[in-house]
Amino acid sequence: MNTEVLLARNEGAALVLTINNPATRNSIGPEFFQAAREALNAAAADPVVGAIVFTGAGGFFSSGGNLNQLAATRELTAEARRARLELLHGLIRAIRNNPKPVIMAVEGGAAGAGMSLALAGDLLVAARNAFFAAAYIKAGLTPDGGLTALLAESVPRQFLTRMCLTGERVSAERMHALGVVGTLAEPGSAEAAAIGLARQLARGPERATARILGLCRTAPALPLDEQMEREAGSMVESLGDSEAVEGIAAVLGRRNPDFDALRG
CATH class of the missing domain: 3.90.226.10 (2-enoyl-CoA Hydratase; Chain A, domain 1)
Structure with missing residues (x-):
């Protein structure tokens, strides 16, 4: 047992x-x-x-x-x-x-x-x-x-x-x-x-996923202005992340992104 x-x-x-x-x-x-x-x-x-x-x-x-x-x-x-x-x-x-x-x-x-x-x-x-x-x-x-x-x-x-x-x-x-x-x-x-x-x-981008989770978890409780501030901070981080380099290139190249090498 x-x-x-x-x-x-x-x-x-x-x-x-x-x-x-x-x-x-x-x-x-x-x-x-x-x-x-x-x-x-x-x-x-x-x-x-x-x-x-x-x-x-x-x-x-x-x-x-x-x-x-x-x-x-x-x-x-x-x-x-x-x-x-x-x-x-x-x-x-x-x-x-x-x-x-x-x-x-x-x-x-x-x-x-x-x-x-x-x-x-x-x-x-x-x-x-x-x-x-x-x-x-x-x-x-x-x-x-x-x-x-x-x-x-x-x-x-x-x-x-x-x-x-x-x-x-x-x-x-x-x-x-x-x-x-x-x-x-x-x-x-x-x-x-x-x-x-x-x-x-x-299979998605690890760090972008974590940022999205944070935004979705706070969205129901925060005022619009405060939530948009959080969105802005997350977007600034994401744009500087190597995940965005791979993701944008994949979208433009009409291929599936490969985020595995970017984990950890």
Whole structure:
């Protein structure tokens, strides 16, 4: 029996990280948060890794926090509960600050903190029959892991409020219609679709990709003038980068660019 909470494997330039707790539908807690954060930091510094895919073992993404563990935190001080919560928030920040694209592959469902994790990725692939649930209310709890902020990037306040106050399941197809899910896949094929997308992105210019990720991550929250300042800074950097030399030459020469020699 494999007791690792996180499994890692390479699929070409894609690093696949699998939540590995199928007995509890991949509930997540401190051990997973720490392992995932370490894996993300290592991937950020690894020139072989071009993109990262998160998935869940056993055909389910994640049911969120382990309620037995959460119940035990009642015995802790407020400061200790906050420190434990920061492990989750540190993982979400590690995803949002990673220079490599992070793609979430959701089969089955993503609930509670599992939904927060799914929303934190740069791109979200979900099986048509999967569901999403901000299920905190059912346990008398409130959202964490940035769920309200991340979901508000895509949906109106009324929809956000309904999801959080009812905890009801919302289908992947509905989330796709709202723009939360970027790609729908047939059941059982979300991981393969995410890996294919990861490999495609990994062939792109490494530093330009990191700059674009930074811009896309801040765009929903920043005023137009501030975002344009960030765009200007990124464009100035990009124009002075050897990636632009190769990219522009490839476009003008009507050939595919070769960015591999420029990595690292």
